[in-house]
Structures are given as C-alpha cells and as structure tokens.
Amino acid sequence: QKEVEQNSGPLSVPEGAIASLNCTYSDRGSQSFFWYRQYSGKSPELIMSIYSNGDKEDGRFTAQLNKASQYVSLLIRDSQPSDSATYLCAVKTSTDKLIFGTGTRLQVFP
Amino acid sequence: ETGVTQSPTHLIKTRGQQVTLRCSSQSGHNTVSWYQQALGQGPQFIFQYYREEENGRGNFPPRFSGLQFPNYSSELNVNALELDDSALYLCASSLAGTFRPDTQYFGPGTRLTVL
Numbered sequence: 001q002k003e004v005e006q007n008s009g010p011l012s013v014p015e016g017a018i019a020s021l022n023c024t025y026s027d028r029g030s031q032s033f034f035w036y037r038q039y040s041g042k043s044p045e046l047i048m049s050i051y052s053n054g055d056k057e058d059g060r061f062t063a064q065l066n067k068a069s070q071y072v073s074l075l076i077r078d079s080q081p082s083d084s085a086t087y088l089c090a091v092k093t094s095t096d097k098l099i100f101g102t103g104t105r106l107q108v109f110p
Numbered sequence: 111e112t113g114v115t116q117s118p119t120h121l122i123k124t125r126g127q128q129v130t131l132r133c134s135s136q137s138g139h140n141t142v143s144w145y146q147q148a149l150g151q152g153p154q155f156i157f158q159y160y161r162e163e164e165n166g167r168g169n170f171p172p173r174f175s176g177l178q179f180p181n182y183s184s185e186l187n188v189n190a191l192e193l194d195d196s197a198l199y200l201c202a203s204s205l206a207g208t209f210r211p212d213t214q215y216f217g218p219g220t221r222l223t224v225l
Contacts, residue, residue: 004152034211043200043216044153088152090211097168098143098211100152 029094
C-alpha cells in the first residue's frame, strides 16, 4: 500500500463546474495535510493546508479531512481553465516526513 | 516568485558521472530540503539541512549527499549517476528546523537527464 494515494486522472470538468480531488493516506499518526498545485514544468505551489477534521475554505478552494477514514479531499468551485494543473496531496507523517502522492491531473475545458 | 533559486536549470550527464546541484534559500530561511520528482510522480524527500547539519533523510542511497553553507545556500551531490536519477530536483527553503510545509517555498528546480 502506498503511503499517499491519488487517482492520476486526468479529471476533466467543464468551466464553472466543481472539481473534486481525492487522496488517501496510510499513516494514522499523520497530523498535517497539504494540497499543492503544479503547472507543467514548474515547481509545486502550496494552495491549502488542513490539520483538523472537517472543512477548510479559502476562496474557491475547500479542503476536507476525515482522519477516521484517512481521507483528504480538495474541492475547486467555479473551475477555470487556469486551474488546469496537477494537484499533489502531501501528508506530514508521524516520523516528520512530507510524503507526496503521485498527483491528479485536472483539465478544465471551456 | 518565491526567492528560492536553483542552478543550473537543465543538465545532461552520462551514467557513472557525478553531479552537483545548487540552491540559494529565501532570505532569512535556515532550513533547506531537497526532493526528487521523477516524471509522472510526486516529489520524494531526499534530505533536509538545518544550520549546516543533516536533519532528516529519506530512502535514498549514500551516493546522494548534501551540504549547507553558513549563508544557508545548499548543494546536492549525486555520485555514480544511474539512468533512474533522471528527474526534476527541487529544493525548498523554510524558517524552522522541523518540517513546516506551510512556511516552505520551492525553487524552480533543476532538470537532470542521465544518458
């Protein structure tokens, strides 16, 4: 079992729709969870962090965390073509390492 | 722009050679982490340096080594290059000695190709 798992996609959504990205992790002791956006050929950019169960909203982005199910998700409302990128889920484990998933490629079409 | 710079941008080496990659941290940041990102994969943690000492290491062999200098700039050295070392190498600087991804900024990366 991989430490952090994501569906590689691509996830294709029309402009204006909600994009839903999912991630599961294996280390139950993990306490910190992060979503990064990575455009092709660029470095990752942190867009959301979440530490407690429930939802955290920031503009068009909502991160959701369920520690009992070891599940993290990212919702992007009113998706724009400029949101087309790879979204990386990352987990800070109980051994204080940052483990990334393989990323989900999102395509938003006009 | 994050203030973290890396050099060179691109590099081509042959198998068995040695390579040195460089990273200049954002001003005031005393911690640097290095990651390897193979094509289609997420970044994998190589190691972290805090105040010139290695402060954590991922599952990479000893031929991956590093240095951090008094001005907090850093080098990643890879000996005996293998084809699988072809990847984007990212450095990330942050303020704290422990992992604080929310205060960590990535550089633009160095694309290494091993032939």
